Amino acid sequence: MINERILGYTDRLSAAPGDSIAFKVSAPLPGKYDARLVRLICGDDSPEGPGLKVEDVASEFAGSHKARQQPMQPGSFVWVTARHPFELANFTLQVMIWPTLPGNGKAQGILGNFDAATGSGYALYLDEDGCLAFRAGGNAPVSTGVKLLARHWYEVHASFDSGTGRVILGHKAMLPYHGQANTVSHTGAVPAPSGEGGRFLIAAWNDGKAAAAHFNGKIDSPRVSARALQPEQVARLRGLPLDVELAPYVVAAWDFSRGIGTVKVTDVSGNRHHGRTINLPTRAMTGWNWDGSEFNWQKKPAHYGAIHFHDDDLYDCGWRTDFTFTVPDGMKSGIYCAHVSQKSADGSLTEDYIPFFVRPRRGTATAPLALLIPTASYLAYANHQMPSSWWFEELSSCKFTTLNEYDRYLEEHECFGLSVYDDHTDGSGVCHSSFLRPILNMRPKTDLWQFNADTHLTDWLEKKGIPYDVITDDDLHAEGIECLRPYRCVMTGTHPEYYSKQMLDALQSYTNGGGRLMYMGANGFYWRIAYHPGLPGVIEHRRSEDGMRAWFSEVGEYHMSFTGELSGLWARNGRPPNMLVGNAFAAQGFINAVPYHRTPDSRDPRVAFMFEGLGDEPIGDFGIVGGGAAGWEIDRADTRLGTPPHALMVATATDFPDSYHWVNEEMNHTHSAVNGDTCPRVRCDMMFFETLNGGAVFSTGSISYAGSLSHNNYDNNVSRLTENVIRRFIDPAAF
Incomplete structure (x- = not known):
């Protein structure tokens, strides 16, 4: 509560x-x-x-x-719309399951209409010890007494005959082991279910109007038959099309491989007892029959008929x-x-x-500058639990972790939903994040990361009297280039890390069309995401292949369920950030930041406007975020990855401590030689280059940069350089 x-x-x-x-x-x-x-x-x-x-x-x-x-009310499940067809006297419940937390001390519903509040209905479930169990009403349950293995596929079933009161409960391991109870059948007796029961649920059971006893793991191919089938008959209903002889007894047979990109759950029995997912469990998951022959669910959906449910999923x-x-x-x-x-x-x-x-009315602007708020990245980090759950954060930052007020509150209240940097209760990575919940770290007076750090930009713009409009990633995704057309210049936030294809295409079209882009951060345009085409306020992300990852997607589960697109790094999708902004994520470290130093490129007449009023002193040897303008996460130019050949590296920072770690996607193997060569890879580059049709790009390559703008009452060389750039970028004269 x-x-x-x-x-x-x-x-x-x-x-x-x-x-x-x-x-x-x-x-x-x-x-x-x-x-x-x-x-x-x-x-x-x-x-x-x-x-x-x-x-x-x-x-x-x-x-x-x-x-x-x-x-x-966190926890995902399927709610079947029809209710009365499942008030059965004789029946069989069968399903393929891949449990991830068997024996966690809690009951986990699999199939049924059991209502704990009224003690009515029936349920097939895992008991507190991780054994397959069946219960009818408030009577004592029947259990096999054999704990299931985590992360293994089982065919499980319960057949009930009201005439005899006999229940046959069993499971079969799809990957048998020597010395294991691979096939288990247990016969018991229970009274007939009392009352009408509640809603028919998959992956949970009812507790009055709420859902409870959430299942952790994958579920595939659920079936309900209006007949007490024998174990040998259960196997005949496993696949599709349904067995001709047994099909007339089937009340519902749900195929989770249909409608993967939706919340719809389709009954293929012909009885149309469809359902819908609640709290967005993860779809496009490899099923019990996945054999590695196809890694894209769109090409072989029958092998992706599983949904992964979690007791801490939360959408709305x-x-x-x-x-x-x-x-x-x-x-x-x-x-x-x-x-x-x-x-x-x-x-x-x-x-x-x-x-x-x-924002202004669509298609209009009230200023020549737009500040593009990275709401997709805010969602990616929403309510993250990294300070307490990332044991290696202290190692990477070389300092003790401290919890702020919001961190502590999230630790004490495990109900707010998670970020895509977190693991679910069962250890699987979180793929979804939405704003239809309180987001405690998207607030003022929190740590200087993401939302609150971006207010350093609004504060500076207000202080300098530079007119600006605000638009968001949500707007950019929905409207594309039309969202940007009214502006001469677009300024990003400090950490625009997560981008959909529509967003990236729009920014690239904008710069190619003569727009000016000021990239005011680092580690931008790094991960590919998808917005749900029908549900508001939610993104999806899979951490495939490589990158500085919080968790690993399971093999075969790299393609997003919302759109079918391959997720992971934009660089692995053929769109390295260098192509858009000249540099890309190079390293991270969270103990201190350092200043930039001008390079010979800064003397080029093409950037004389940028350094007007500046000397040769270090740029940004001060700042709120780490004490310098270059730090936290940093970007580096690399022509091999798409940095335009005419781009100027006008300033660079290299004096980073060993606590800064080189990105792992550039390593062929692990080693300690990440710095010290003639062209160090742990480097922060400030970039400028012109684009087609009179446009230009300026990149800071640093998350810490905006934290230096207010130093000395906003009178400093970082502030001066930034103002020089923005004044020129909103000037209509072509580059």
């Missing part, structure tokens, strides 16, 4: 004038809570930072609202709306938050800033 703090989220991240945004709030204390609208200029309230800067904005929702607590909290806001005409584009707060009896305050982004 969420009982310590007020929390909220919106039904959309980006809104234009005329668009309505719904705010969903869970308030822990009875009575009222207060809400107001603020424009966020800077979220960095750290001792070294510019300070939290917000402006109050008039809104109809400002004031007090009735408090209510709203539940979090489904909270009720507390208040709405319609963006008025003339509202300034920027980052906004609904600030909600409650005071307890002792005067302590609990608060939340719920962010959203206001």
Whole structure:
């Protein structure tokens, strides 16, 4: 139960004038809570930072609202729409399963309409010890007493005859081992299921209106028959088409290889007892019959008939709306938050800033510059648990891990959904992330990574009086190049790491068409993702082949279920970031940052505008993020990977400590010689080059860069250089 703090989220991240945004709030204390609208200029309230800067904005929702607590219900499953056809007297439940957490001390539902709240219905499930079990109503269950092996395929079944009260429970290992109980059959007796039961669920059972006893692992080819079949008959219904003799008894036979890119679950028995997935379990998973002959599920979907369910999947909290806001005409584009707060009896305050982004009307601009907010990357990191779960983070950063307020809260409340940097409870990697839930690290006053770090850019733009519009990755994906056309210059955030094909195509078309791009970060355009074509607010990512990965996709599961596209690195998809911005991810280290030094290329007349007013001093030997302008994650030029031959490396940083680690996708084998040659690979390059039709690209190659802009009251060489670039980039004169 969420009982310590007020929390909220919106039904959309980006809104234009005329668009309505719904705010969903869970308030822990009875009575009222207060809400107001603020424009966020800077979220960095750290001792070294510019300070939290917000402006109050008039809104109809400002004031007090009735408090209510709203539940979090993680865990994925399939809900079958029909209910009464499964109120059976005699029946057989059969399915192929690949359990990942057998014996975790919790019951895990597989098939049935059992309702724990009423003690009615029936269920085939794994018991607390990881043994196949069957229960009818509130009666004592029947178990095989044999624990299943994790990450192995089994055919499991339960046949019940109401006339005799006999249940035959059994499993067969699809990969038999010597000395193992590979085929198990157990006969027991239970009374007939009492009551009507609840909804028919796959991978969970009912607990009143909620789902409980979530299954961890893969499920493939579920079948329900209105007859107590013998074990030898069960095998005849395993495949498709259904056995002709037994087909008339089949109530439902679900084929998970159909509609892989949707939430639909298709019954192929002819009875049309279809269902839908809840909380987005992972589809396009290798099934029990996958033999390695095809790695793309679109070419052989019958081998991808498994769905991987997890007890911590979460797509949409489904909270009720507390208040709405319609963006008025003339509202300034920027980052906004609904600030909600409650005071307890002792005067302590609990608060939340719920962010959203206001853009101009589609097809228009109110400024020559657009700040492209990397919302896809925000989702990739949403509610990540890296500080506590990545044991090697301390090794890579050479410092002790510290947990901030948000890290600690996520540790104590395992219900907020995960990031694509996390593992599920069963150790499998997280493929999906959505914004239809509170995202605690997409807030001001958090650590200087992603969202909060990007407010260093808005803070600097406001200080310099440079007009700008805000657009988001969501807008870019949906609208493509049309989203960018109104702008002379587009500036990225500090870490635009995750990109869909539509987004990458749009930026490349923009620069080829004469647009100017300022890449203000590093490790950008690195991983390929997909947005769901029908569901709002969710991305998918698979970590295939190589890269600096948090986890590994299973063999055969590299193609995304949403679109069928091969995921993984954009470089492995033939689109290295160098082709777009001149440099690409080279190394990472999180202990300190260093300054850039000018190169001979910086004397080229083509970039004289950039260095106006600057001398030969180090650029950025100061900064909030690591103490320098080049650091945290850094990019490097490489013509072999697509850096344009006419690109200028105008400044570079090489004085990085050993705690900076070279990206593993460039290693043929592991070794310690990652630095020290005549062209060090652990290097941060600042780049400039012209593009077709009078455009240009400027790349900082550093996540730390924006943290140096505010130094010395914004009067420093990083600030000066950036202003020189942006003034020239918004100048309509062609390069």
